[in-house]
Amino acid sequence: MEIVKKGFASDNWSGVCPEIMQTLSDINTGHVFAYGEGDEEVSQAAYKKFRNHFGRNIKTYFVYNGTAANVLGVGHIIKSYEAIVTAHTAHINEDECGAPEKFIGSKILEINSTNGKIVPDDVEPFLNSIGFQHHNQPKIISISQVTEMGTVYTPQEILALANYAHSNNMYLHMDGARISNAAVALGMDFKSFTTDVGVDVLSFGGTKNGLMFGEVVVFFNKQLALDFEYRRKQGMQLHSKMRFIAAQFTRYLSDDLWKMNASVANDMAMKLCAEIDKISVLKVSQKVEANGVFVLMPAELVPKLQEKYFFHVWKESPDIESDIPMKEVRLMCSWDTTEDDIDGFVDLIKKLVD
Ligand SMILES: Cc1ncc(COP(=O)(O)O)c(C=O)c1O
CATH class of the missing domain: 3.40.640.10 (Type I PLP-dependent aspartate aminotransferase-like (Major domain))
Known part of the structure; x- marks a missing residue:
């Protein structure tokens, strides 16, 4: 399968x-x-x-x-x-x-x-x-x-x-x-x-x-x-x-399982946000407070990234001023998201925008 x-x-x-x-x-x-x-x-x-x-x-x-x-x-x-x-x-x-x-x-x-x-x-x-x-x-x-x-x-x-x-x-x-x-x-x-x-x-x-x-x-x-x-x-x-x-x-609800799982998801979202903040063509568009990261990115990047990592486009045409077409995407982290997942995704973005 x-x-x-x-x-x-x-x-x-x-x-x-x-x-x-x-x-x-x-x-x-x-x-x-x-x-x-x-x-x-x-x-x-x-x-x-x-x-x-x-x-x-x-x-x-x-x-x-x-x-x-x-x-x-x-x-x-x-x-x-x-x-x-x-x-x-x-x-x-x-x-x-x-x-x-x-x-x-x-x-x-x-x-x-x-x-x-x-x-x-x-x-x-x-x-x-x-x-x-x-x-x-x-x-x-x-x-x-x-x-x-x-x-x-x-x-x-x-x-x-x-x-x-x-x-x-x-x-x-x-x-x-x-x-x-x-x-x-x-x-x-x-x-x-x-x-x-x-x-x-x-x-x-x-x-x-x-x-x-x-x-x-x-x-x-x-x-x-x-x-x-x-x-x-x-x-x-x-x-x-x-x-x-x-x-x-x-x-x-026992032994803080809910907390451990949610902490991983939230921590990974914070890490993802911090990494994305370092990439000038991307912009985090909502305050990252839990496990979701909303990002404005050049539209042409989206399908290239989606070949390897799936994520949803939140807004096809966000209401922002930009010289190039942009999309707003939503990146959700989960209890099983790893640092390697984040690093791999961010490395790919960096390669594509270089
Ligand atoms: C905020 C919120 N409420 C409720 C749900 C419940 O959805 P489901 O009926 O798929 O379990 C979801 C799932 O996406 C959600 O994001």
């Missing part, structure tokens, strides 16, 4: 980290309750891990993927005539093929954002619709942590959004597909920028940081979680061999 060349396409192009693979093998023995039912012990152990990390007053539900975590988590606390306010770059807005619109039925109200973040003032104009029966009623502010532009919200920024949401009878949702990279970037535990600052519902990711599959919907208020198991089942996201998702998360 031909293995796809290594590169910087995305952190979910990587494989499963050895510790998780070992866990999947270890758990693959005997029969246990399916669907996590009947106090099945593997799932109970994982719920306990989540309580250790996020506090006692949470409810945790496993699903297959991040899109489902977003759609079901948000969909559970909103009505179809209510609206989700989010950055235009948000995965829930741009990269879920309209799943929120189809399965929740709610409108997404987008805010233009250059760095992937939003602030309360951005949400303000939408509040004029509140109480006007012809308009969707804004109900959820959704943020991504890490953002799709590689930036990281501080706890203070999240608190400001949560307070703003709550004082306007809204909720705050966090898409945490890369939450471990954010925690490492902030040097904090998960609780400090979720539970402690007013997040209402979280999509907790693992696939991008070494898991095989499985993501988690975490509610920070048990009332909000009421009946979620029915929504998950109706939403076709109740995994029957639940232990294989649960065990991955128990391992992931």
Whole structure:
């Protein structure tokens, strides 16, 4: 079987980290309750891990993927005539093929954002619709942590959004597909920028940081979680061999595995950024805070580099002044990115621009 060349396409192009693979093998023995039912012990152990990390007053539900975590988590606390306010770059807005619109039925109200973040003032104009029966009623502010532009919200920024949401009878949702990279970037535990600052519902990711599959919907208020198991089942996201998702998360949240994997990814992104900064024809276009590096590069370089390393073009025609055609590309580092990967990529760039 031909293995796809290594590169910087995305952190979910990587494989499963050895510790998780070992866990999947270890758990693959005997029969246990399916669907996590009947106090099945593997799932109970994982719920306990989540309580250790996020506090006692949470409810945790496993699903297959991040899109489902977003759609079901948000969909559970909103009505179809209510609206989700989010950055235009948000995965829930741009990269879920309209799943929120189809399965929740709610409108997404987008805010233009250059760095992937939003602030309360951005949400303000939408509040004029509140109480006007012809308009969707804004109900959820959704943020991504890490953002799709590689930036990281501080706890203070999240608190400001949560307070703003709550004082306007809204909720705050966090898409945490890369939450471990954010925690490492902030040097904090998960609780400090979720539970402690007013997040209402979280999509907790693992696939991008070494898991095989499985993501988690975490509610920070048990009332909000009421009946979620029915929504998950109706939403076709109740995994029957639940232990294989649960065990991955128990391992992931033990012995700092999440932190070790995310630290590698973030450190490699910092190294890549530092190397790219030294090459005059390239320009890092977003603050590198976690594991993504956005780079403006001469358009003619892109296909030549892609012959050896895959990565995505983010913007075909970025809005910048330049004598030559430029593209903006996204380079993602992963738990398995090595210094050699970075050196090889940077050497190739240097050779091509010489
Ligand atoms: C910010 C963000 N949220 C959610 C997801 C979840 O995606 P998936 O449904 O592919 O697991 C992704 C994956 O690219 C993502 O980048």
